[in-house]
Amino acid sequence: MLIVDKEGILIRYNVKMEKSMTPEEAAAELYPKDELYKPIAEAIFEGEEDDVIEGLEAAIAAGKDPIALIDDILMVGMKIVTDLYDQGVIFLPNVMMSADAMLEGIEFCKSESGASPVTKGKIVVHVAEGDVHDIGKSIVAALLRAAGYEVVDLGRDCPVDEVIEAVKKEKPMMLTGTALMTTTMYAFKEVNDRLVEGGLSLPFQCGGGAVNQDFVGTYSLGVYGEEAADAPKMADAILAGADIAALRTRFHTH
Amino acid sequence: MLIVDKEGILIRYNVKMEKSMTPEEAAAELYPKDELYKPIAEAIFEGEEDDVIEGLEAAIAAGKDPIALIDDILMVGMKIVTDLYDQGVIFLPNVMMSADAMLEGIEFCKSESGASPVTKGKIVVHVAEGDVHDIGKSIVAALLRAAGYEVVDLGRDCPVDEVIEAVKKEKPMMLTGTALMTTTMYAFKEVNDRLVEGGLSLPFQCGGGAVNQDFVGTYSLGVYGEEAADAPKMADAILAGADIAALRTRFHTH
Amino acid sequence: MAINRFTTMAYSEADEMVFGNAKKPVKAGLDLEIGAGYTTAEVNYAPRPEAGETQEKLVNEYQRITKDIMARMVQVGFPSVVLETEHVQQMTNNPAWGAAVAHAQKTIMEEYNEEYGIKCALRHTPGDIREDKEFLGLRGDKMTVVMESFDQVAESGADLLSIESMGGKEIFDYAVLRNDVPGMLYAIGCLGSMDMGYLWQEIAKVAQQKGVTAAGDTDCAQANTAMFIAGGLLDKNLAHTLAIVARAISAPRSLTAYEAGAVGPGKDCGYENIIVKAISGMPMSFEGKTSTCAHSDVMGNLIMQCCDLWSNESVEYHAEFGGTTVQCWSESLNYDCALMNTALKSGNEKILRDLLMASDRFRDPQSYILAYDNAYKVGEAIVKDGEDIFLRAKNAGMECCNILNGSEGLDMTKFELGALAKATAEFEALTSESETFMSDCMEKYSAEVPVFKPENYGL
């Protein structure tokens, strides 16, 4: 059998470019100093739900307000995770597991206080009618939740009617759509036209394998999203006052 | 050096499928029996202009009418050539050379009689504006001439205005366009629209590397031509009464 | 039909495997023999979206595609070709549509075979439509439609029957985004294999009745999904070490088709086919450097190492400067095959195979494992416990981890190594008892995955 050294044939750019710090080391630099908060942030990073609850119990026992804890530590801990993801230090499954742990923590805080926290905003997500490819959509939903948004997930193969109904009912700050097939992405145009007809004007973020910026640019509410990680950035931009034109300027980079 | 027999690796389908007759044998079977006509047909097949003239001189000396000779032998001889081309027995350069010889013959007959023969019809050919690829157009023109049509050749990179002017002036039975670049073929749409605007309704045969049937089908006068050899067939069909719809039915085979 | 598990390797050593040769060649279609000493291109295509509106438009589109390909083959002098039609959903949901397409395509192929003597065969791959909006519905009415589709395409001219079945996918989608190795093992190795056993016995029956070939299945829905999420070297959605664990586990799953009556050629997108070929000796289709029209690849050359058919996976039908897409890609594929066939004919096939393999061996953990020598080892781990679908899948995953842990010349990132260490530990902590594992998983995933319905698997 012929074994040939890779030098000159290929370059593992991922190995070549790798940050020298381990994810754990990088995270450790970012944890809050507070004795009560640090273990919770750590538990979120590790994706250990039980440890998150344990940490929260300790904090509540020490007099912290459960609802305040959501913003003060759960969201803070999660931000460490998503920042590291954005920097390429950690990978998506870590984010997913951390998000699961954080969401458990929020549920726990809510049940402890009996009150509901104010979320950053509500977002409706869906996969285009006729399309069953829903992994990208699930990632988008998870990252939005991880960033503190309330997500209404309409699932895959979602009829245009249902999308319009949901927007009417939920009054979200933005709507996302995912399509992986050239045959299904045209549903976005229809959703757009029905929204406009109904006087519903909100940014309609579209992404997924089949979709491209040129296509999304052809309907008035459309904003193209390349990576799932762009979804929370778009939502944040909306909170900061960006309209559709501004969103396009920022996210239509091609 | 490694030499590997082709068996199992490739098949020369052209060799495998080759007709057993040589072109000369195939042509010999088709020549007219007439002693005066046969040498002329042969000379056309060989593309020997001087022999064509010699044969015509002999026929005229024997009392044949120069203008009648055009139809009776020059066109007949040329048809042998184009039929053999259609059957794949001979190749294009033979057709081109035969056509040159036949056209010389026609000129000779005309000068002998002083009169002008009636052609089967007039056809305007051009290459789309902005496009210099003119070989396909030259082949189309040659085959149309070979089939007895009068061709007005507007050349390459031909502005839309000039095409419209030529159609107005020449009143051809059909117009052809050739385009090899995706950037230039849109000129055909413009030509079409300007013709329609001007109330000029004639079949507009379009072909060339960049052009396809779907595109040509989008404008009202368009008929798609795949091979140059289709051009005389289309003209013949028009003479036989076909309108644009009928031409499309026959030539839009994809 | 019964299920006969593989408990031995078809090849006595890895080095025996080459492209264009399978222990058990398959005759199919018009004069074609697959794995019988030469490779053949398998051309794949997708109709343009507009073409799906009516049956007539769709048939017309496939006629154009078929004519274009056959015409190009004879223009460049290629001796053989396979066409694969992966159904768009209308074609499976309306079995008559699929049948009309198969008939139209086969008619053209017969004309070319008659006129030029070109060897050819037609594969049809109905979509696995056994689901509704929320849930998989593997065993209900939709199963009937799928079988009706197979029946009709076989009747109308399809020579090779395939499907990319979805069993286990609801658990897998959940597990893959959570680095959940036992979950992937359950989804692919257990549920996937169980569904395939059920489904493929039926397909093999149809094939037998109609005198056509039950070809094979791939773990597109799971191992390929993992591979796609893993992506290129710089993507950060899934460790490539985990993607290859999923792939290793998918080999015993895809093997099930051949245990239930299929005989190959396995379908193109099954990168696990190299392991399946080592075990079954049946011919396999692969795709790689000449399927970039459909997806990027981190082992474009390597995966060609032992192919019998060589595919472009899928390309939308449209025009390019050089002709239509199907003409461009079919020509490129065939040149690859001409190179392999020249090597075969001149006795240089092992050198070429090794060059293909060596070019990507260290490109990625995935290519490292699928290099034919390592793939063979994974195969051995599978047949060792060939009768137990859980154990053999677990073996495959563990062997994959072991080979990576002991790899030489392969550089991995810390992240890949971390995921590998975690997977290795999880495998080691697992029970060896199939029943224990099955019931633990049933409990865990029934609770965690709302769309999981055990009755889909007869559980």
Next chain:
Amino acid sequence: MAINRFTTMAYSEADEMVFGNAKKPVKAGLDLEIGAGYTTAEVNYAPRPEAGETQEKLVNEYQRITKDIMARMVQVGFPSVVLETEHVQQMTNNPAWGAAVAHAQKTIMEEYNEEYGIKCALRHTPGDIREDKEFLGLRGDKMTVVMESFDQVAESGADLLSIESMGGKEIFDYAVLRNDVPGMLYAIGCLGSMDMGYLWQEIAKVAQQKGVTAAGDTDCAQANTAMFIAGGLLDKNLAHTLAIVARAISAPRSLTAYEAGAVGPGKDCGYENIIVKAISGMPMSFEGKTSTCAHSDVMGNLIMQCCDLWSNESVEYHAEFGGTTVQCWSESLNYDCALMNTALKSGNEKILRDLLMASDRFRDPQSYILAYDNAYKVGEAIVKDGEDIFLRAKNAGMECCNILNGSEGLDMTKFELGALAKATAEFEALTSESETFMSDCMEKYSAEVPVFKPENYGL
């Protein structure tokens, strides 16, 4: 700059030639060396028609193209890449547009080179716009615009300068449709070479001033036109034996660039480059089985035999399932290169070269002559009378006929044989006196070809 004719072969025997190695490698761009022991992909692309409307849109389109390619390269781990921008006419006619595109592309390439260390270079190929609607205008105002374009792209980031020059084309277009071998010889061998000498001394001067590389030219306008008209095996527009005669004659013509100061890499679509490499020892680009996006080929593998750069010729920028077209094709090309580089590294390059050659040697008369051993012989016939542009072109055509007449293992049709016999006889009947030939042709074609203007060639 002066013209120094080649009168000896760079290689002492045909077998010395392989892919990835040239006697005279060329350093260019960012850390790249061409022909220095490895092959590199050369990616080509055409903007979408709409993108040509304004300079801004065009620059934007090329930025997307460049980014897409560079991103794909690092995702799959390829060590090097060349980008070739063949100007659309707006870019040459407005030299500032071409310059803006070159600058935008190079900026992105520099970023990738800096961040990842990927080796890369940018080729710009202005269009040969030296003509008006009716006539070639090789030496007038249009020449000034072309040189201005070279000057500006070189200033703005282009590393390699090329053009596909058109000298002789007005005669060739007439001759090729009439099987007129002396006409092709006059067009390509004499007029083409004369124009190239004139043009390339100027280009070499610009390159020297700007510190970039004068790369090379191809006989696209003539030999490739013949190859396209000849088409596939079943086309009947031109005998393939005549197409290869035109190709053989084009070798001494394209060689002129290197005699006037160019140093390679020769441009992709020059199938004559194999002969040019044998004579000049300079690195060459080729295209074949992985340029089916641009055209079909009857020697897709063979033509890869001795490439230094490996190209896809041209593909329109648009989306495919697997990414944009430039990403798909650049990845496929690079896998071909990875295979060749693996062979080079393991000492198996001659076996792979021979397999590539053997796969197509007998596919067509054209591939037979361009097999490296026969190409070398044509090269020898050229350098024998290297100082006389007429004689060496005639020698090339005659040697081509001789090799075909004595071919072994190549089946030709009666039609091909007939055309070959006629060409052979015509060559034998030709004068050996350059001056006689030139003045005879001048008389004949001035009469027969209305668009022929001798002043284009300083005649």
